[in-house]
Amino acid sequence: xxxxxxxxxxxxxxxxxxxxxxxxxxxxxxxxxxxxxxxxxxxxxxxxxxxxxxxxxxxxxxxxxxxxxxxxxxxxxxxxxxxxxxxxxxxxxxxxxxxxxxxxxxxxxxxxxxxxxxxxxxxxxxxxxxxxxxxxxxxxxxxxxxxxxxxxxxxxxxxxxxxxxxxxxxxxxxxxxxxxxxxxxxxxxxxxxxxxxxxxxxxxxxxxxxxxxxxxxxxxxxxxxxxxxxxxxxxxxxxxxxxxxxxxxxxxxxxxxxxxxxxxxxxxxxxxxxxxxxxxxxxxxxxxxxxxxxxxxxxxxxxxxxxxxxxxxxxxxxxxxxxxxxxxxxxxxxxxxxxxxxxxxxxxxxxxxxxxxxxxxxxxxxxxxxxxxxxxxxxxxxxxxxxxxxxxxxxxxxxxxxxxxxxxxxxxxxxxxxxxxxxxxxxxxxxxxxxxxxxxxxxxxxxxxxxxxxxxxxxxxxxxxxxxxxxxxxxxxxxxxxxxxxxxxxxxxxxxxxxxxxxxxxxxxxxxxxxxxxxxxxxxxxxxxxxxxxxxxxxxxxxxxxxxxxxxxxxxxxxxxxxxxxxxxxxxxxxxxxxxxxxxxxxxxxxxxxxxxxxxxxxxxxxx
Numbered sequence: 001x002x003x004x005x006x007x008x009x010x011x012x013x014x015x016x017x018x019x020x021x022x023x024x025x026x027x028x029x030x031x032x033x034x035x036x037x038x039x040x041x042x043x044x045x046x047x048x049x050x051x052x053x054x055x056x057x058x059x060x061x062x063x064x065x066x067x068x069x070x071x072x073x074x075x076x077x078x079x080x081x082x083x084x085x086x087x088x089x090x091x092x093x094x095x096x097x098x099x100x101x102x103x104x105x106x107x108x109x110x111x112x113x114x115x116x117x118x119x120x121x122x123x124x125x126x127x128x129x130x131x132x133x134x135x136x137x138x139x140x141x142x143x144x145x146x147x148x149x150x151x152x153x154x155x156x157x158x159x160x161x162x163x164x165x166x167x168x169x170x171x172x173x174x175x176x177x178x179x180x181x182x183x184x185x186x187x188x189x190x191x192x193x194x195x196x197x198x199x200x201x202x203x204x205x206x207x208x209x210x211x212x213x214x215x216x217x218x219x220x221x222x223x224x225x226x227x228x229x230x231x232x233x234x235x236x237x238x239x240x241x242x243x244x245x246x247x248x249x250x251x252x253x254x255x256x257x258x259x260x261x262x263x264x265x266x267x268x269x270x271x272x273x274x275x276x277x278x279x280x281x282x283x284x285x286x287x288x289x290x291x292x293x294x295x296x297x298x299x300x301x302x303x304x305x306x307x308x309x310x311x312x313x314x315x316x317x318x319x320x321x322x323x324x325x326x327x328x329x330x331x332x333x334x335x336x337x338x339x340x341x342x343x344x345x346x347x348x349x350x351x352x353x354x355x356x357x358x359x360x361x362x363x364x365x366x367x368x369x370x371x372x373x374x375x376x377x378x379x380x381x382x383x384x385x386x387x388x389x390x391x392x393x394x395x396x397x398x399x400x401x402x403x404x405x406x407x408x409x410x411x412x413x414x415x416x417x418x419x420x421x422x423x424x425x426x427x428x429x430x431x432x433x434x435x436x437x438x439x440x441x442x443x444x445x446x447x448x449x450x451x452x453x454x455x456x457x458x459x460x461x462x463x464x465x466x467x468x469x470x471x472x473x474x475x476x477x478x479x480x481x482x483x484x485x486x487x488x489x490x491x492x493x494x495x496x497x498x499x500x501x502x503x504x505x506x507x508x509x510x511x512x513x514x515x516x517x518x519x520x521x522x523x524x525x526x527x528x529x530x531x532x533x534x535x536x537x538x539x540x541x542x543x544x545x546x547x548x549x550x551x552x553x554x555x556x557x558x559x560x561x562x563x564x565x566x567x568x569x570x571x572x573x574x575x576x577x578x579x580x581x582x583x584x585x586x587x588x589x590x591x592x593x594x595x596x597x598x599x600x601x602x603x604x605x606x607x608x
Contacts (some may be wrong), residue, residue: 004121005029006047009039009065010083011057015106019052021084022110023117033457036060040068043075050121052113053100055084070099077127079120083108103535110186175232176244176278176322177304178217180208180251182225183271183313184441184460191462201225202265207258208251215247220295230296233283241278245352246359248316253361255314268463271313277304278279278322299342306340307349308419310459312443314363316352323350324431329357333365338421341386370400370407371587374476377428377469379408384423384441394418396454398428401469404456405445414451418444424456430468435599454536481590483598485534485606491527492590497587498523517561524557535597537590538604546593553589 006028017033023030031046033039041425043051051069055062062082069075082095085106092103101123102116162274181240182204189197203385208227210252212219216237229247231240251274259269279300286295311317323330333353354362364414377398384389400407410417418424426440441460447453458466477496482489502516528550535543 003027003029004049005031005046006117007031007033007039007042007046007051009033009036009051009057009062010054011035012054015054015083019113019570022113026114028117038060039065043069043078043385044072044415047074048078049124050117051078051080052083053080053116055082055086055095063094066095066098066100079124081116083113115262171282172280173177173233173236173283174278174280175230175236175283175300176241176276176325176353176388177296177301178227178229178231178248178274178276179304179308180227180229180248180272180274183273183310185225185270186267186528187439187441187460187462196267200262200270203262204258204270207254209253211250212247215243215250217247218245228301231281233296234294241276241322242329242355242357242359244276244278244322245316245318245326245330245355248276248325248352249354249359249361249363252314252316252363273308273311273313274316275304275308275311275318276316276322277301277307278321278325279319280304303347306342310338310340310349310443312445312459315431316363317349318352320348320350326355330355331362336420340460368402368405370402373398373469374402379426379428381408381410381417381418381424381426381442384425389425398469405442405455407455408451409450409453412452415448417447417452417454420444420446423459426456428465429471430465438465440465457469475533481595483594484602485598487530488527488534491523491530492594494523495520495527495586513556521557521561524554528554531594531597534606538601538606540597540600542593542596546597549589549593 008016008023008030010016010019011034013034016034020030020032031042031048033042037060039051039053042048053062053065057065058370062084066082069078069080076099079101080099080102081102081104082100083104083106084091084095084283087105095103101120104113104116185201194198204223204225205227209219212227212229215231216235217231218233218235219227219229221228229244231237231244231247237243248413249570251272255270255272257603263269277300279298281296281298283296284294286293286297307317307319318330323332330350333351334346334539335350337348339346352363353365354360378395379398380393381396382393394410394412396408396410398406398408422444424442424444426442427438428440439460440458440462442456442458444454445457446455477493481492498516498520502520528547532547532550534540535546540546
């Protein structure tokens with residue numbers, strides 16, 4: 001027996017009873033309404049499966065009832081069959097125009113009404129099933145969009161989810177390829193619990209995906225901790241090379257916030273290298289009818305990976321083909337010739353500093369400053385070729401250190417030294433035997449100060465080794481720093497001593513760092529006040545500029561101290577900033593600005 005509910009609306013009682021008897025006999029549930037107002041109330045409360053509606057009724061005719069039902073979200077989809085004695089064509093046209101699905105003229109045959117009702121109920125059931133299927137498809141599409149949308153822009157998702165976007169096949173197209181990689185992440189991940197590695201990697205990738213999507217890149221693949229991004233496929237833009245470089249700069253700038261957050265969690269900062277190339281490749285869906293992947297194949301992709309392998313942390317290297325596309329907008333720090341696998345001749349690569357024009361993004365590159373170690377460290381280094389370690393090792397000595405690199409002196413003639421951009425595996429002969437056998441990885445950036453020296457950049461260095469190296473370098477005050485003022489000279493000596501003491505605490509991970517920081521903060525202010533008093537007494541012409549350096553350093557120190565207090569136990573972070581910011585200032589300010597003040601004091605025969 002059918003359980004469909006039918007609402008009959010008619011102002012004549014006899015008509016209601018007649019239709020009621022017919023429908024009850026067929027097993028329908030029936031509700032009756034004697035006028036339009038009652039019909040509206042019942043329809044909203046019961047939500048019948050179908051309505052038989054008379055037209056000529058007092059106060060509210062059937063047309064008005066139909067209009068109100070169709071205007072209501074709850075009742076708009078209920079099929080309405082008009083049952084009326086009005087047989088003019090104009091009446092039927094009006095009935096259909098306002099939403100009626102059928103029209104039965106009075107007098108009617110019971111079989112005709114039954115057939116019309118059954119037809120429209122079946123259509124209603126079919127419509128409901130189609131709507132349910134559409135809802136399912138919509139939910140699946142929304143899920144697919146959410147999944148793809150996490151790594152692709154909305155425009156790219158729309159293209160890939162079309163019928164043509166899912167076909168096997170490809171085309172030749174010029175695109176710009178960006179590849180990036182975290183420096184030293186493999187070595188670090190081997191020493192961390194798996195869940196911490198995944199958490200760290202996911203946090204980093206979340207930030208990078210956001211940047212890539214902002215610049216309309218297509219993330220083609222996550223390769224471990226690396227990214228492969230296309231600009232120009234599947235959707236091409238006129239300025240794809242510019243977008244790629246702007247994206248790369250934005251990625252490097254975003255690392256500041258990434259590192260701030262991961263250091264708050266007790267992890268060491270990350271560095272990424274980026275390579276970019278523009279060239280013709282084959283792009284399209286590769287695989288089978290059951291499993292496919294949108295990708296790009298060709299020399300252009302391989303070259304992007306090669307270029308990226310030459311980059312160091314914080315660096316963006318681009319090919320000559322990319323440079324030619326953006327030469328008017330891009331700002332270059334330097335250029336190099338490299339010999340890479342698969343190419344006979346040398347190729348030129350460019351170190352990007354920023355991009356002008358509408359993107360206007362620039363990296364903040366700080367001059368690398370080397371400080372001498374009080375005790376030089378012996379080491380052995382071996383060249384790496386495609387991650388294979390050479391059997392031949394070179395004896396060398398590390399004699400100067402920077403926050404991210406070092407100068408080493410090799411026991412070889414210049415012609416036999418590792419070449420620029422060669423990768424090295426290094427083992428230090430450190431006093432602490434627990435870390436002596438740990439591997440350090442570095443890249444040769446250039447020749448050093450003399451014939452057999454090299455400037456290297458650390459690409460992966462264990463935390464304990466880095467801390468021990470920091471503790472070994474000292475900045476000694478010598479008479480060369482004297483400004484011929486006994487009080488200022490004594491204060492300079494004390495500053496050097498206190499900074500060295502702080503470094504010793506850091507290297508040995510001992511307590512007492514914050515107490516020294518508090519002392520230094522107060523002592524620096526006192527020292528600067530002494531200098532500024534002397535400058536006022538002699539009417540020093542560079543007083544304003546000199547004082548500005550004092551103010552800037554105090555602000556830097558306060559910020560550095562505040563950040564360190566947030567990074568509980570972040571001794572490596574503290575060490576890097578002491579080298580890069582504080583010692584750099586001491587050497588340059590004392591060795592240049594204060595020496596200039598000393599010369600002026602001698603010229604005016606200042607007496608104390």
